[in-house]
């Protein structure tokens with residue numbers, strides 16, 4: 001908080017000068033695709049970083065092999081440059097070599113820097129060449145490699161970056177990392193995809209900036225479903241998402257509910273916004289005041305839509321409606337790590353706002369804040385300043401509100417809370433996608449992703465979630481009409497300031513040189529009920545910037561930082577863990593009837609009142625309904641959402657007298673304890689028949705190697721305690737606890 005409002009200015013000028021410096025770092029053309037590029041050894045001016053990385057190891061190999069026979073070549077590294085001439089890394093390397101050789105204690109010896117050759121004086125005053133022992137050579141090479149490894153620049157494959165390329169390039173330059181714009185034959189540390197996890201196929205290592213399934217999960221219908229499930233369990237906590245209906249399947253419900261409300265109170269004049277499922281940038285969106293005004297939809301794609309309660313009283317600035325674009329980084333899903341950008345954007349409408357009436361329903365410049373629409377309004381104001389114009393920084397808007405006496409700390413903490421809860425709602429399904437694409441045990445990359453949250457502030461300052469974009473625009477230029485009818489992309493300082501900061505700092509956080517705390521360290525920290533999280537104090541965000549030349553991180557960790565406040569909401573994730581456990585064949589996303597039966601049997605959920613025949617009927621009934629709701633689904637069987645419905649049903653049957661969330665929690669605990677017992681039996685069995693197995697293999701047979709598949713019982717119990725504790729302490733407000 002203090003960072004945002006006290007010192008939020010990212011030093012653009014400073015950033016630019018970093019960019020210029022970094023320009024001196026060459027791209028190592030040897031490793032670019034296509035493969036026909038010339039080898040590194042012919043590169044006339046290898047960058048110091050390239051030498052520190054690949055070339056140092058080459059030097060070592062040469063030292064052991066053919067370079068012996070070609071003493072003249074020993075003086076150069078593979079880039080054709082003398083080691084002693086190298087500006088930074090080279091000097092360090094030769095200094096180390098020197099120290100190692102001097103430790104030999106040869107009297108009357110002269111070593112030639114960087115060559116591995118030692119000249120020893122003979123009694124006649126001449127020098128003869130001697131070669132240090134293999135051991136010494138190896139030590140030297142190890143030292144050199146250690147330094148090289150330490151200094152090797154992080155490599156980023158930008159070949160699929162698409163419209164984020166400009167901002168990405170600037171970020172990489174500022175970090176002095178190494179870009180591979182055409183891809184690379186060998187693995188890169190980071191792959192930056194413009195659209196989806198699958199932009200590059202067959203990535204076996206490194207990190208990708210997209211999660212599998214994120215696009216699907218954040219489409220309007222799926223997001224609405226996920227939010228609604230959470231609303232069923234935690235209605236108060238998830239009241240920041242407008243009431244929504246899914247079309248066409250809930251058309252009848254929508255129709256009857258709205259007609260009924262109107263019948264009971266004729267003065268109620270609600271408005272609804274209809275959004276096509278696959279739409280973006282305001283495409284196909286329209287407002288209605290009566291269910292009968294829904295446009296008939298043709299074609300299978302157009303049928304899918306969300307109709308949502310329209311927020312009639314948004315907060316206005318200069319009489320204009322605006323929304324907030326906030327960038328959120330999911331740094332990791334297991335353990336869950338969420339960061340929020342301290343700076344965001346606000347997008348303004350271009351026609352003064354009036355509450356919806358039959359007359360103004362079609363005024364898109366009044367009701368829709370999309371930049372892509374408003375940029376075509378004659379009222380759109382392009383501005384290089386951050387606090388004027390139709391696109392401004394979030395901090396400038398919050399300053400302005402603060403000046404009017406608004407408690408912006410509370411607004412900000414409500415926004416943090418909204419973000420964490422939303423991520424918690426989508427993570428369960430994402431985990432199913434993740435294990436299907438990268439099954440445990442199979443080589444694959446790890447993932448992270450920047451999301452774009454669109455948030456509307458209501459007149460009473462309550463934030464409302466409009467949608468989450470899996471591919472928020474990272475363009476740093478905007479379209480401008482340079483002559484009548486002629487549009488061009490021109491640099492946009494506001495976009496550049498915000499977006500370059502977000503990308504650069506995401507990269508800094510994903511720096512593979514950073515040591516990650518283990519899953520269990522993170523979890524144990526999160527679940528403990530020891531001290532309170534220090535809310536006021538800004539924890540120092542880690543930075544990979546050793547020299548301190550870069551600004552402090554513009555991304556702020558909010559999870560696991562606020563684990564204690566939100567952990568109790570992660571019930572569905574535990575259901576997803578059960579679901580994944582019974583999926584069986586790796587790569588599946590749906591449960592077959594046999595697997596569902598196994599789940600019921602293993603967790604001992606059937607009895608004389610609920611026979612296995614009833615189980616089969618339940619499976620068929622729910623699966624059939626869900627396959628109708630998701631006609632485009634590729635696999636047959638029970639998906640997670642259908643499984644959740646079945647789980648809720650089973651919980652309701654078994655623990656009738658409780659609230660839904662307590663029913664679900666009780667059933668979860670029952671299932672988890674049964675599985676634990678089973679694991680214990682299997683453990684004993686496998687211990688008796690495979691005493692000789694190494695420990696790691698034994699752990700795998702118990703499904704414990706993957707934290708997804710079996711979080712240890714004490715940790716799960718702590719999560720349940722979190723839930724109970726939270727509900728005992730309620731309604732002491734969460735908000736007070738999440739300010740930063």
Ligand code: ADP
Nearest residue numbers: 242279280281282283309310311368369370467
């Ligand atoms: P798209 O992906 O097409 O941009 P959004 O859900 O973001 O779809 O909606 C487009 C715009 O419509 C938003 O930027 C916002 O201005 C407006 N809007 C969307 N939902 C609501 C709502 N429930 N209440 C009021 N305005 C809304």
